[in-house]
Amino acid sequence: MNPVPRCAAVRARLHDLLDDLLDDPAERADLEAHLASCPACAEARERAADRLASLRTAWDVPGPAPDLPERARARAALSPPGVVRGGRLRLAATHVSAFVAGAAVAVLLRNPATPAPVPPPTRPAVERPAPPVAPTASEAPDRGVGPSGPLFAPRRIR
Amino acid sequence: MDGGFQALYARYGREVHAYAARLTGDPYVAEEICQEVFVRYLQHEQALAGRNGHVAPWLFRVATNLGVDRLRRLLRGPRGARSLAAPEALPDPAPGQPQDADLAERIRRAVGALNPDLRAAFLLRAHHALTFAQLAEVLDLSERGAKDRYRRAREALAAALAPHIPEDER
Numbered sequence: 001m002n003p004v005p006r007c008a009a010v011r012a013r014l015h016d017l018l019d020d021l022l023d024d025p026a027e028r029a030d031l032e033a034h035l036a037s038c039p040a041c042a043e044a045r046e047r048a049a050d051r052l053a054s055l056r057t058a059w060d061v062p063g064p065a066p067d068l069p070e071r072a073r074a075r076a077a078l079s080p081p082g083v084v085r086g087g088r089l090r091l092a093a094t095h096v097s098a099f100v101a102g103a104a105v106a107v108l109l110r111n112p113a114t115p116a117p118v119p120p121p122t123r124p125a126v127e128r129p130a131p132p133v134a135p136t137a138s139e140a141p142d143r144g145v146g147p148s149g150p151l152f153a154p155r156r157i158r
Numbered sequence: 159m160d161g162g163f164q165a166l167y168a169r170y171g172r173e174v175h176a177y178a179a180r181l182t183g184d185p186y187v188a189e190e191i192c193q194e195v196f197v198r199y200l201q202h203e204q205a206l207a208g209r210n211g212h213v214a215p216w217l218f219r220v221a222t223n224l225g226v227d228r229l230r231r232l233l234r235g236p237r238g239a240r241s242l243a244a245p246e247a248l249p250d251p252a253p254g255q256p257q258d259a260d261l262a263e264r265i266r267r268a269v270g271a272l273n274p275d276l277r278a279a280f281l282l283r284a285h286h287a288l289t290f291a292q293l294a295e296v297l298d299l300s301e302r303g304a305k306d307r308y309r310r311a312r313e314a315l316a317a318a319l320a321p322h323i324p325e326d327e328r
Contacts, residue, residue, distance in 0.1 A: 015312065019283070020290065021305055056285055058262035061179040064192050068175075069167045072193050076200035 010034045010041050014048050163203070167196060170214060173286060174221050180281050181225040183270055191224045215295040218288065222278045222296055229274040261322060268318035272311055279304065280311035 010031055013022070022028045035042050065071075174195055179188035198220055199206065199213070206213055269277055275297075282288045282296060294304040 015316075016309075019308070019312070021309060023305075052284070054262075055265055056287070059180060059266055059285065061176045061188070062185055063172050064175040064189060068189065068193055069164070069171065069196065072167075072196035072200060073163070075193070075197045079197075079201070 006034065007038060007041050010038070011044050014041075014045055015052075018045070018049055018052055162207075163196075163200065166199070166213065170217055171196070174217050177218060177281060177286055178221050178225055180269070180285060181222070181274075181278060182228060187225075187228060191221055191228070194224055195220045215288070215292045218282060218286070218292075219296045219298075222282070226274040226278055229277075233274075261319075264319060264322055265315070268315050271318065272314055276307065276311035276314060279307040280315065283308045284312075 013027075013031055016022050017028065017031050022031070035045055171192070175188055175192040178191040178195075179185050182188055182191070195217055199217065206216060209216065269280060272280065279293065279297060282293050283290075288296065290301050290304050290308070293299075293308065294301045297304055297307065299307065
């Protein structure tokens with residue numbers, strides 16, 4: 001068996017070995033056996049591992065602001081679970097409001113000659129409060145972080 | 159409960175922030191994303207309490223969704239994603255920097271040139287040492303799908319960095 005092609009084949013799989021991407025245990029065992037018997041390939045593995053480690057440590061980034069957890073707590077307190085910022089419920093509330101307004105107009109148009117009934121004192125028709133699910137713009141500021149992507153689904157929490 | 163949050167933030171806060179910073183290439187956006195991740199954690203704290211220490215994938219999942227969403231919106235925008243981690247946004251390495259610093263800069267550029275999905279997969283695995291099972295959970299993929307995505311990211315990076323890495327170390 002020619003050792004050079006064998007070494008080349010092993011080195012081509014070194015990163016898969018280091019990255020734990022080998023699904024076949026027999027192939028892994030075969031590679032490990034070669035590395036145990038071939039100093040040149042073992043050295044190549046060490047270099048590749050060092051390179052991988054340096055890649056993990058080379059990219060430093062500044063840490064978060066010290067007050068970030070306090071800001072997160074304050075924001076979470078403003079919008080506890082169940083209070084929806086924007087999204088589908090805001091749209092639904094808009095539709096409900098539009099439906100109520102449309103229905104009122106339709107009733108008026110169907111009975112133009114009918115004098116407006118005196119509303120019972122216990123049911124003020126005009127002073128209906130807004131649906132509670134529609135936050136105002138000031139309650140739901142656009143902080144630049146967009147809506148949850150398709151991967152974020154709190155209901156799928158396991 | 160509050161002490162629980164403090165402990166959780168002490169354990170994962172810096173890690174999530176670093177991930178968001180590498181993913182978006184912008185420390186201000188990273189700050190915003192990191193804060194949002196922990197706001198959402200606090201909002202779902204009771205539901206997440208039953209995960210018995212498996213909160214990290216959930217945190218990275220939220221950070222990934224927010225970061226990838228932000229990157230995709232920028233890519234659709236008039237300026238593309240130039241402002242976030244794209245190669246043009248990174249300065250040239252200073253003359254006289256050691257070779258490793260130069261390579262680190264090239265790695266940053268190459269990672270910044272990956273599409274957001276590949277970028278997330280690579281960073282989560284290579285920089286934040288998630289297992290493939292965790293990566294699959296974060297990216298909502300099968301474990302094989304997570305491996306495939308990471309492999310594609312690594313191959314794209316290897317191609318980009320090939321001229322700068324000795325042949326036997328690629």
